[in-house]
Amino acid sequence: MDVSSAVDRRASIRAFLDTPVSDDTIAELLEGAARAPSGGNVQPWVVYVVNGESMVRFKHTVADSGFDEPEYEVYPADLWEPHRTARFELGESMYATLGIPRDDRRGRLTQLGRNYQFFDAPASIFCFVDRRMGPPQWADLGMFLQTFMLLAQEAGLDTCPQEAWVSRGRTVAEFVGAPDELMLFSGVAIGHRDPDAPINQLRSVRLPLDDWATFVS
Numbered sequence: 001m002d003v004s005s006a007v008d009r010r011a012s013i014r015a016f017l018d019t020p021v022s023d024d025t026i027a028e029l030l031e032g033a034a035r036a037p038s039g040g041n042v043q044p045w046v047v048y049v050v051n052g053e054s055m056v057r058f059k060h061t062v063a064d065s066g067f068d069e070p071e072y073e074v075y076p077a078d079l080w081e082p083h084r085t086a087r088f089e090l091g092e093s094m095y096a097t098l099g100i101p102r103d104d105r106r107g108r109l110t111q112l113g114r115n116y117q118f119f120d121a122p123a124s125i126f127c128f129v130d131r132r133m134g135p136p137q138w139a140d141l142g143m144f145l146q147t148f149m150l151l152a153q154e155a156g157l158d159t160c161p162q163e164a165w166v167s168r169g170r171t172v173a174e175f176v177g178a179p180d181e182l183m184l185f186s187g188v189a190i191g192h193r194d195p196d197a198p199i200n201q202l203r204s205v206r207l208p209l210d211d212w213a214t215f216v217s
Contacts, residue, residue: 127188
């Protein structure tokens with residue numbers, strides 16, 4: 001698979017098969033992803049892998065726990081245009097694909113809760129960063145995770161990056177044994193997409209190039 005194909009195929013998968021993913025495969029992907037750009041070669045990522053038996057235990061732990069104080073705000077308050085509409089339309093498209101109407105609050109909350117079971121993915125990583133790091137290192141984390149997800153595509157695997165886990169940061173940290181100086185940045189579900197799940201047919205609409213790119217003359 002070439003890079004263009006991997007970029008085009010990568011999507012946030014929200015329904016996985018139970019096909020196992022080996023630790024060796026994940027280790028190989030992580031080592032490859034570590035070649036991602038990093039300012040000053042700081043390499044700020046700290047990763048915990050939850051897979052196999054530990055995933056089974058973790059899902060039970062999460063099911064029995066409540067929400068924590070969020071580590072950070074995933075979206076800015078009072079999100080402005082065109083970003084507000086882009087986010088709204090994606091949500092509406094997702095729920096329409098699932099057949100969940102706008103007034104079905106319970107159905108929407110149930111779907112939201114599937115985040116915390118990794119959408120049934122058999123494996124995951126949690127990416128942490130030292131709390132003393134700043135926005136430039138957060139950018140490094142994004143590049144690391146994108147590289148990981150593209151390499152996963154090349155390996156025939158699918159992923160879903162999940163910032164939703166920041167509202168379970170303490171629960172995750174206690175389970176994986178992360179020290180207090182580390183902050184959870186994101187989780188990533190890893191596995192094989194269910195080809196028959198309607199939600200996996202969803203393809204987000206991106207803003208047109210002219211809305212965000214200027215070619216300076």
